[in-house]
Amino acid sequence: MFAKLRSKNKIIHTRARFFAPSVVDGENMKIGGLLKFSLIDYPGKMAAVVFTQGCNFRCPYCHNSELVEPEYFCDPIPEDTVLDFLEKRIGQIEGLVVTGGEPTLQKDLIGFLTKVKDIGFPVKLDTNGSNPDVLREILKLNLVDYIAMDIKAPLEKYVQLTDLKDCAERVQKSIQIILDSDLTHEFRTTLAAPVVPVEDLPKMVSLIEGTKKYRLQRFIPRDNILNKELLEGIPENFSEEEVAGFQSVWGIGGN
Numbered sequence: 001m002f003a004k005l006r007s008k009n010k011i012i013h014t015r016a017r018f019f020a021p022s023v024v025d026g027e028n029m030k031i032g033g034l035l036k037f038s039l040i041d042y043p044g045k046m047a048a049v050v051f052t053q054g055c056n057f058r059c060p061y062c063h064n065s066e067l068v069e070p071e072y073f074c075d076p077i078p079e080d081t082v083l084d085f086l087e088k089r090i091g092q093i094e095g096l097v098v099t100g101g102e103p104t105l106q107k108d109l110i111g112f113l114t115k116v117k118d119i120g121f122p123v124k125l126d127t128n129g130s131n132p133d134v135l136r137e138i139l140k141l142n143l144v145d146y147i148a149m150d151i152k153a154p155l156e157k158y159v160q161l162t163d164l165k166d167c168a169e170r171v172q173k174s175i176q177i178i179l180d181s182d183l184t185h186e187f188r189t190t191l192a193a194p195v196v197p198v199e200d201l202p203k204m205v206s207l208i209e210g211t212k213k214y215r216l217q218r219f220i221p222r223d224n225i226l227n228k229e230l231l232e233g234i235p236e237n238f239s240e241e242e243v244a245g246f247q248s249v250w251g252i253g254g255n
């Protein structure tokens with residue numbers, strides 16, 4: 001099934017190679033969305049969420065085509081609008097989540113995080129781990145308080161799943177940077193049968209040995225995923241109960 005999906009994936013991945021950025025152009029952050037209040041995106045905190053535009057991966061199960069495929073990008077929300085909003089919410093929310101897309105592709109991520117920290121908000125950063133150098137710099141400058149990194153697949157399957165060459169080594173470096181830091185973090189995997197089968201879990205768990213938190217999430221089939229052919233695999237998708245069972249066996253630190 002995986003090979004079948006891959007061969008059928010050609011159109012999506014041809015576009016991906018053409019568009020997939022290594023950095024998102026522009027001096028300011030390209031912000032495609034602002035969720036003003038969330039109780040579920042920053043563990044233990046009421047937070048706002050900023051969604052950045054652009055991603056260098058093309059995970060077939062991705063729900064965020066409006067943040068991944070440039071032809072679907074909306075006009076970016078000006079960075080100052082977000083910063084003004086945050087200043088007005090001091091005392092009302094407890095943190096900011098920066099997610100994507102892939103936030104570490106943003107040229108001005110460090111400048112933006114510095115401004116958010118100056119306002120006084122704790123920051124959670126979601127990343128696919130493809131930019132260890134950016135991650136190292138952010139940690140060195142103490143610009144984030146929580147990191148959530150996706151583990152997409154065993155290392156040898158990364159290129160196949162994400163369609164980004166040479167990403168496995170970078171992902172491995174990012175994992176090590178996070179594990180070597182004192183930062184509160186979590187790793188997480190979307191189980192999307194048949195492209196991310198449960199048989200891959202032991203290898204993924206071995207990549208993050210030493211972590212205190214590893215969370216499994218269920219692929220939710222929706223019409224807006226990047227590779228709609230994955231929907232043909234729905235009968236093989238895991239139920240919520242199955243994913244809860246896998247979490248109890250392979251997950252670390254609860255959900």
Ligand code: SF4
Pocket residue numbers: 055056057058059061062063064068100101102128
């Ligand atoms: S799931 Fe995340 S890493 Fe994968 S394509 Fe979507 S935004 Fe990028």
